[in-house]
Amino acid sequence: MKAAAKVATAARPAPRPDDFICFAVYSAAHAFTRVYKPLLDPLKLTYPQYLVMVALWATDKQTVGGLCDALVLESSTLTPLLKRLAAAGYVTRQRDPDDERQVRIGLTRAGTALRAKARDLPACVEAATGLTRAEAEGLHAGILALRRGLRKSARR
Numbered sequence: 001m002k003a004a005a006k007v008a009t010a011a012r013p014a015p016r017p018d019d020f021i022c023f024a025v026y027s028a029a030h031a032f033t034r035v036y037k038p039l040l041d042p043l044k045l046t047y048p049q050y051l052v053m054v055a056l057w058a059t060d061k062q063t064v065g066g067l068c069d070a071l072v073l074e075s076s077t078l079t080p081l082l083k084r085l086a087a088a089g090y091v092t093r094q095r096d097p098d099d100e101r102q103v104r105i106g107l108t109r110a111g112t113a114l115r116a117k118a119r120d121l122p123a124c125v126e127a128a129t130g131l132t133r134a135e136a137e138g139l140h141a142g143i144l145a146l147r148r149g150l151r152k153s154a155r156r
Contacts, residue, residue, distance in 0.1 A: 046081075089108055094106070
């Protein structure tokens with residue numbers, strides 16, 4: 001290392017966690033989970049289970065692989081969540097009759113009914129952020145762009 005580079009490095013203060021965008025995203029994710037917890041407790045759902053339900057409310061009868069893609073999860077992470085949701089009576093897990101290798105996840109009546117009980121959650125969480133609608137939309141777009149860039153970079 002050249003002397004000038006050593007001086008520049010020594011003059012820079014050591015970074016703090018808040019200096020990293022990854023820590024900002026990571027800690028914000030934890031904050032979201034803390035906001036969601038009291039909202040989801042009456043529904044007897046965890047945040048990851050809620051995300052599965054949201055994906056199924058959007059498109060019912062998805063394959064496990066389709067849900068993995070939609071939620072950016074590995075099947076080893078998703079399968080236990082699906083088993084717990086099935087045990088709670090919210091979803092069914094059935095082999096696809098056209099392709100026995102595929103497992104299809106479908107909503108039960110209770111799972112469909114749960115949507116009405118959860119309908120106000122997004123507005124509650126949006127209010128908790130303290131952001132305006134425009135700020136939230138801009139941040140959302142930025143985070144999606146960040147995720148796309150990171151996923152593309154990780155594939156190289």
